[in-house]
Amino acid sequence: xxxxxxxxxxxxxxxxxxxxELRAHGxxxxxxxxxxxxxxxxxxxxxxxxVDLEITAGVTVGVVGESGSGKSTLGRLVSLLERPDAGxxxxxxxxxxxxxxxxLQELRRRLQVVFQDPFGSLDPTKSIGHAVAEPLLVHxxxxxxxxxxxxxxxxxxxxxxxxxxxxxPEQLSGGQRQRxxxxxxxxxxxxxxxxxxxxxxxDLSTRSEILNLxxxxxxxxxxxxxxxxxxxxxxxxLAHRVAVMYLGRIVEEGPxxxxxxxxxHPYTSALLSAVPVADPPRQRARQRVVLRGEAPNPAxxxxxxxxxxxxxxxxxxxxxxxxxLTDLGSGHRVAxxxxxxxxxxx
Amino acid sequence: MTATTVTAPSxxxxxxxxxxxxxxxxxxxxxxxxxxxxxxxxxxxxxxxAVLAPWVAPHDPLVQDLESSFAPYSAQHxxxxxxxxxxxxxxxxxxxxxxxxxxxxxVGVAVLLGVPTGLWAGLARGWVDAVLxxxxxxxxxxxxxxxxxxxxxxxxxxxxxxxVALGIVFAPTLFRVVRGAAMAVAEEPFIxxxxxxxxxxxxxxxxxxxxxxxxxxxxxxxxxxxxxxLSEAGLSFLGLGVQPPExxxxxxxxxxxxxxxxxxxxxxxPGIAVVLTVLAFNTIGDAIRxxxxxxxxx
Amino acid sequence: MKPTYxxxxxxxxxxxxxxxxxxxxxxxxxxxxxxxxxxAGDNASPERVEEIRRQLGLDQPLITQYxxxxxxxxxxxxxxxxxxxxxxxxxxxxxxxxxxxxxxxALIIAVAIGVPAGIVxxxxxxxxxxxxxxxxxxxGIAMPGFWVGMLLILLFALTNPxxxxxxxxxxxxxxxxxxxxxxxxxxxxxxATGAELARHARGCVADVLExxxxxxxxxxxxxxxxxxxxxxxxxxxxxxxxxxxLQAGRLLGGSxxxxxxxxxxxxxxxxxxxxxxxxLPILQGYVLLAAAVVVVVNLVVDGVYGWLNPKVRxx
Numbered sequence: 001x002x003x004x005x006x007x008x009x010x011x012x013x014x015x016x017x018x019x020x021e022l023r024a025h026g027x028x029x030x031x032x033x034x035x036x037x038x039x040x041x042x043x044x045x046x047x048x049x050x051v052d053l054e055i056t057a058g059v060t061v062g063v064v065g066e067s068g069s070g071k072s073t074l075g076r077l078v079s080l081l082e083r084p085d086a087g088x089x090x091x092x093x094x095x096x097x098x099x100x101x102x103x104l105q106e107l108r109r110r111l112q113v114v115f116q117d118p119f120g121s122l123d124p125t126k127s128i129g130h131a132v133a134e135p136l137l138v139h140x141x142x143x144x145x146x147x148x149x150x151x152x153x154x155x156x157x158x159x160x161x162x163x164x165x166x167x168x169p170e171q172l173s174g175g176q177r178q179r180x181x182x183x184x185x186x187x188x189x190x191x192x193x194x195x196x197x198x199x200x201x202x203d204l205s206t207r208s209e210i211l212n213l214x215x216x217x218x219x220x221x222x223x224x225x226x227x228x229x230x231x232x233x234x235x236x237x238l239a240h241r242v243a244v245m246y247l248g249r250i251v252e253e254g255p256x257x258x259x260x261x262x263x264x265h266p267y268t269s270a271l272l273s274a275v276p277v278a279d280p281p282r283q284r285a286r287q288r289v290v291l292r293g294e295a296p297n298p299a300x301x302x303x304x305x306x307x308x309x310x311x312x313x314x315x316x317x318x319x320x321x322x323x324x325l326t327d328l329g330s331g332h333r334v335a336x337x338x339x340x341x342x343x344x345x346x
Numbered sequence: 347m348t349a350t351t352v353t354a355p356s357x358x359x360x361x362x363x364x365x366x367x368x369x370x371x372x373x374x375x376x377x378x379x380x381x382x383x384x385x386x387x388x389x390x391x392x393x394x395x396a397v398l399a400p401w402v403a404p405h406d407p408l409v410q411d412l413e414s415s416f417a418p419y420s421a422q423h424x425x426x427x428x429x430x431x432x433x434x435x436x437x438x439x440x441x442x443x444x445x446x447x448x449x450x451x452x453v454g455v456a457v458l459l460g461v462p463t464g465l466w467a468g469l470a471r472g473w474v475d476a477v478l479x480x481x482x483x484x485x486x487x488x489x490x491x492x493x494x495x496x497x498x499x500x501x502x503x504x505x506x507x508x509x510v511a512l513g514i515v516f517a518p519t520l521f522r523v524v525r526g527a528a529m530a531v532a533e534e535p536f537i538x539x540x541x542x543x544x545x546x547x548x549x550x551x552x553x554x555x556x557x558x559x560x561x562x563x564x565x566x567x568x569x570x571x572x573x574x575x576l577s578e579a580g581l582s583f584l585g586l587g588v589q590p591p592e593x594x595x596x597x598x599x600x601x602x603x604x605x606x607x608x609x610x611x612x613x614x615x616p617g618i619a620v621v622l623t624v625l626a627f628n629t630i631g632d633a634i635r636x637x638x639x640x641x642x643x644x
Numbered sequence: 645m646k647p648t649y650x651x652x653x654x655x656x657x658x659x660x661x662x663x664x665x666x667x668x669x670x671x672x673x674x675x676x677x678x679x680x681x682x683x684a685g686d687n688a689s690p691e692r693v694e695e696i697r698r699q700l701g702l703d704q705p706l707i708t709q710y711x712x713x714x715x716x717x718x719x720x721x722x723x724x725x726x727x728x729x730x731x732x733x734x735x736x737x738x739x740x741x742x743x744x745x746x747x748x749x750a751l752i753i754a755v756a757i758g759v760p761a762g763i764v765x766x767x768x769x770x771x772x773x774x775x776x777x778x779x780x781x782x783x784g785i786a787m788p789g790f791w792v793g794m795l796l797i798l799l800f801a802l803t804n805p806x807x808x809x810x811x812x813x814x815x816x817x818x819x820x821x822x823x824x825x826x827x828x829x830x831x832x833x834x835x836a837t838g839a840e841l842a843r844h845a846r847g848c849v850a851d852v853l854e855x856x857x858x859x860x861x862x863x864x865x866x867x868x869x870x871x872x873x874x875x876x877x878x879x880x881x882x883x884x885x886x887x888x889x890l891q892a893g894r895l896l897g898g899s900x901x902x903x904x905x906x907x908x909x910x911x912x913x914x915x916x917x918x919x920x921x922x923x924l925p926i927l928q929g930y931v932l933l934a935a936a937v938v939v940v941v942n943l944v945v946d947g948v949y950g951w952l953n954p955k956v957r958x959x
Contacts, residue, residue: 081538105544113542120535125368125557135543168368181539188543483656484663487938488931491897492915496931499919500674576788580901583790584916603794603905610798617791624786 019092020057020191020224022078022111026087027051029073033299045298047073048084049248052325057191060218060225062239062256064232064271068295070248072116075196075228079113080104109139112185116197118177122169128155128180129165135187154183158213175206182213193217196228211237232275236260241331244268247298247306250325254332264334266311267291305337313338372561375637382633385626392623396442405433407440408591416609425615428598429605437593438615444594445623448509449574453567455513460520461563465551467521468528479525482518490515491577495586503586505594512577516570523566527559534558561638565631572627579620595620653946657939664935665717668928669710672700675924683726683922696726700925722929727921732929735914742812743903743910745826747895750834751888757834758841759884763876765842766849777842784839790901793832797906800828810907829906833898837891844887848880882952889945893938 029048048070055061065071076082078089080096089096091107099107112135115121122131129151136142142150152162158179169177178198185193195214199207215238217223229235235242236256243253244267252265263269266289273289292310296302302309308318317337325333366374376382395402404424411431419426425434467475485493497511531537532555540550581587582596583603590597595616602612672679680697681688688696700723701709716723722732758781765777801809807824815822852858858875900912911930918926 079542081541105546108542108544113539115535115539117535121539123536123540123554123558125560126554127367134540134545138543138545138549168366170368184539184543480659480663484660484667484935487660487664487893487935487942489893489895489897489934489938491900492931492934495900495915495919496668496671496927499922499924499927500671503919572786576786579788580790583901584904586919599788599791599794606794606798606802610802613791613794613798617788617795620788620791621783621786625783628782628786 020110021090021092022053022055022192023090024051024053024078024087025090027053027074027077027084027089028086029070029077029082030085043299046248047298048077050087051245051248051250053078053243053250055192055224055226057224058222059241060227060239062235062242063226063228063245064230064235064242065245066230066295068247068298069245071228071230071245072196074245075194075226078226079111079194080108081113106139109135109188110190111192111194112188112190114178114181114185114193114195114198117201118174118181119169119201121181122177124169126168127165128167128169128172131169131180132165132183132187135184139188141188150187154187155180157186158183173206174202175209178202178206178210179213182210182217186217190223192224192226194226194228197230198227199234200230207234214238232260232271236275244271247295247301249306249335251307251336252334253325254328254334255330258330258332262332264328264332264339265307265336266313267307372634372637376633379633379637381629385629385633388622388626389630392442392446395439396446399440399443403433403436403439405436407432407437407593409433416605426609426612428601428612429608434598434612434615437598438595438619441593441595441598441616441619444505444578444588444592445575445619448505448512448578448594449571449627451509452512452516452574452578453570455510456516456520456570457563457567459514459517461524461556463517464521464524465528465555465559468525469532469547469551469555471529475525478521482521485515485518486522490573491580494577494581498581498586503589505582505588505592508578508581508587512574515577516574519570520563520566523562524559527562528555531555531558561634565635565638568627568631568634572624572631575620575624575627649950650947653943657943661936661939664932664939665714666710668931668935669713671928671931672702672924673706679924683924685922699724699726717932722932723925725918725923725926727918727923727926732925735926736911736929736933739909739911739914741814742908743896743899743912745812745815745822746829746833746899746903746908746910749823749826749830750837750895750899751891753831753834754838754841754891755884755888758838759845759880761838762842762845763849763872763880766846766853766880767872767876769850769853774846777846781839781842781846784835785843787835788901789832789836789898790905792835793829793902793905796828796832812908812910825908829899829902829908832902832905833895836898837895840891841884841887845880845884848882848884849876852876852879878952882949885945885948885952889942892941893934896934896937 027048028046028050030044030046032044051070051074053061053074063071063074073082077084080089080091083097092110094103094107096104096107122128126134129148132154133142133147133151136150137144137147148165151165155162155164160176160179160183164172164176164180169180172180178201182193182198193214198214199210202210211234214225214227218225218238225238227235227238239256241254242256242259243250244259244265245251246267252259252263252268259268260272263272270289270291273286277283277286289312292312294310296306296309302319304317304319304321305311305314305323308314311318315338321337323335323337325335326339327333328339377386404422409432411427413431414427415429415431417427417431425438428434428437463478467478488496493515494508494511497514498507501507501511537550537554540554545553578587578594579596579599582594583600585597585600588594588597598616599613599620602609602616605612675682678693680693680700680702683700684693684696697703701712704712713723720733722736724731725735728735761777761781765774768774797809800807807828811825813821813825852875858871861871861875896911899910900915902908903910903912904916911933915927915930918924918930
């Protein structure tokens with residue numbers, strides 16, 4: 001983290017003391033499933049069900065969870081692409097739910113998004129140069145004539161040949177495209193990058209390149225990243241803090257090192273045990289925690305703790321009490337009635 | 347933010363690929379097909395003839411010579427003369443202007459009406475889409491020519507009115523095509539990506555949605571050009587389109603029809619001209635469809 | 645078929661017809677200036693203009709006009725011709741048999757020529773039959789129907805006096821007489837539809853032959869005839885039926901000019917004359933009828949489609 005540089009930048013850029021901070025409180029997002037006559041929804045799924053999240057300058061937060069955990073929906077809410085049904089998102093001291101459209105568009109430049117699918121997230125009819133410099137054009141930072149130069153500079157930032165600016169997306173590889181998407185996201189010099197599974201559509205060798213690129217951006221420029229992934233190994237690599245999501249809720253959250261070495265939620269330890277360790281004797285000695293059954297239908301959640309059906313340690317009380325996040329000290333929080341029952345995964 | 351250079355050996359090397367936009371690629375594929383080259387060439391010749399008509403045509407198309415009406419084909423009158431002794435070849439050449447202009451304006455009106463509404467309905471969905479789609483259904487249930495007649499009944503006959511009427515008749519077709527394509531494009535991640543950088547809705551429509559629905563739009567518009575020419579010919583034949591003494595291929599067919607006992611072969615030149623031109627439009631439309639869908643399939 | 649599906653389709657058709665009624669009604673209102681003056685003509689006396697205004701109901705409030713007009717339609721009363729004073733319904737009924745004859749015979753010709761030609765072309769892809777059919781179909785679509793009618797008259801009525809050049813004879817005059825009058829306009833009208841059908845049938849057969857189960861059947865040694873009988877025909881029928889639904893409007897529209905060329909006193913001629921004589925009630929009746937025919941044909945097509953393709957029934 002480059003502390004002093006970013007503080008200077010804050011002082012210039014932001015009038016309020018709450019600059020470079022994203023606070024989400026009580027986020028809920030519901031999707032209707034199945035429609036009856038007259039388009040009324042039969043049932044609804046709470047994809048995100050009461051989530052608090054805090055991201056500050058220079059801190060990378062990882063969100064881990066299986067598919068269906070609501071992590072992508074959380075990402076879309078934080079990216080301001082969807083509005084929450086309840087709860088609010090305060091970005092740089094401003095409540096995004098109360099802003100006019102023009103103010104919101106202006107605020108968007110502080111937070112940029114890298115999408116999962118580098119093949120679909122670039123317009124096939126636009127050149128790479130246009131894709132990369134378009135944010136600058138939209139926010140009137142450059143004129144149309146200045147786009148080429150700006151694009152070439154940005155492409156260099158992400159380690160691409162500036163000559164690619166004249167190419168079209170279909171002529172690039174997946175890894176190149178994702179670099180283009182990152183360059184585009186950096187164009188407006190945001191302090192926060194929301195990256196939803198930025199590597200899952202790429203092949204293995206390219207994945208580490210993209211992750212290393214994100215890592216060096218984070219280290220060299222103090223960029224904050226909200227990294228969303230199903231894979232603990234990916235998140236571990238980059239995140240200062242990590243949040244584990246299960247069925248729309250955060251079940252455990254804390255400094256990455258604490259959570260990884262001392263997971264408190266049975267679900268976290270199950271996820272961690274699936275991450276291979278690069279040390280054969282230790283890997284062999286490890287005990288693999290295999291989850292029982294499948295995640296319940298999100299439209300019909302069990303009473304009490306949502307995880308109890310798959311939990312080895314479930315007791316009678318789990319069926320009646322819905323556990324809330326409790327701080328264990330040093331910013332490590334867990335939503336489990338039995339925290340402490342689970343030992344380190346390794 | 348300070349610029350950081352990250353070296354990535356595997357991606358930095360530029361491949362010697364020719365830089366070509368998707369549009370140029372499609373054009374190149376189009377020009378590789380003999381049928382579309384012939385069709386485009388034919389239209390090009392028509393355009394040149396239309397522009398140079400006063401110099402190319404051997405006679406003034408409006409000058410009457412009642413002494414030599416219904417003259418047979420000859421060196422002086424290549425395609426003979428009509429009932430008023432006017433040179434058929436010259437009238438045919440001068441009428442090219444209308445044959446190209448009328449479809450262009452009709453389809454232009456249809457584009458102006460159908461494309462913005464189609465984009466709007468495709469992206470907004472909800473009640474906007476419901477209302478506009480029902481309206482399009484209603485308009486499409488009217489036989490095209492009957493609908494055009496109804497409009498002409500209101501605004502009166504005349505070439506300009508016919509062109510606008512046909513534009514209104516074709517608009518729902520373009521609306522449907524654009525709406526369907528826009529709905530598909532709206533689901534693409536790059537639309538979210540455009541929103542995430544703060545693009546306004548109109549910019550997204552214009553810069554990202556429209557170019558991506560261009561292929562089906564272009565195909566449909568080209569085919570409508572042919573249909574517009576056929577319809578204009580029919581309406582001018584009925585005397586509702588171009589007014590005498592000006593010539594269109596449709597009104598020339600009417601002259602030939604009215605005098606079919608005196609000069610039975612006069613139905614051939616304007617008719618063949620219509621068929622060839624419509625054929626050219628349709629061939630290009632089909633070719634664009636093949637070329638553009640080939641791109642999607644790759 | 646699920647009853648809700650049928651009901652939804654019929655409901656949709658009714659909504660469309662209602663919208664068409666609004667549009668048709670709007671015709672009179674949209675006339676620039678005074679509709680009564682337009683209908684009466686430029687040198688009509690003021691009394692005559694007032695009379696027509698009353699006759700068209702233009703002196704009533706808009707909503708009253710529309711409701712009484714709509715009520716009349718529901719009772720089969722489309723108003724009276726401004727020109728002759730006759731009921732519009734009577735004029736339409738008088739003209740309908742000729743147009744109906746031409747359109748139906750055109751449809752028969754189109755299906756009888758287009759579908760077999762398309763199927764044969766599809767089965768013999770790349771062969772000379774295929775190429776000939778494709779070429780003829782492409783040219784057929786590009787030809788104005790009324791021009792084809794003129795050529796046919798030239799060939800079969802003027803140069804060789806085999807058929808009557810113009811006019812229409814009702815079927816009560818004998819099938820032969822009726823057919824001899826109908827055959828030229830019907831062929832002219834049906835040609836483009838036949839060409840369209842041939843293209844679609846060809847594409848569909850080609851598509852069916854590409855499917856894995858057909859290739860398996862062929863590999864098993866199933867004969868061509870068996871294939872056509874069991875798979876190709878049924879599958880090819882679906883798009884053909886769809887195209888027919890789309891062509892209903894085109895046939896009605898195309899008949900307007902062809903009736904004129906062939907001197908047939910049908911609905912098309914009625915419509916043209918109503919425009920030339922500014923007889924708006926007749927034109928309104930014609931437009932409404934044409935739309936109703938298209939809507940009903942498409943409902944029937946939807947029904948047949950659902951019967952041919954079980955997948956639609958449940959959705």
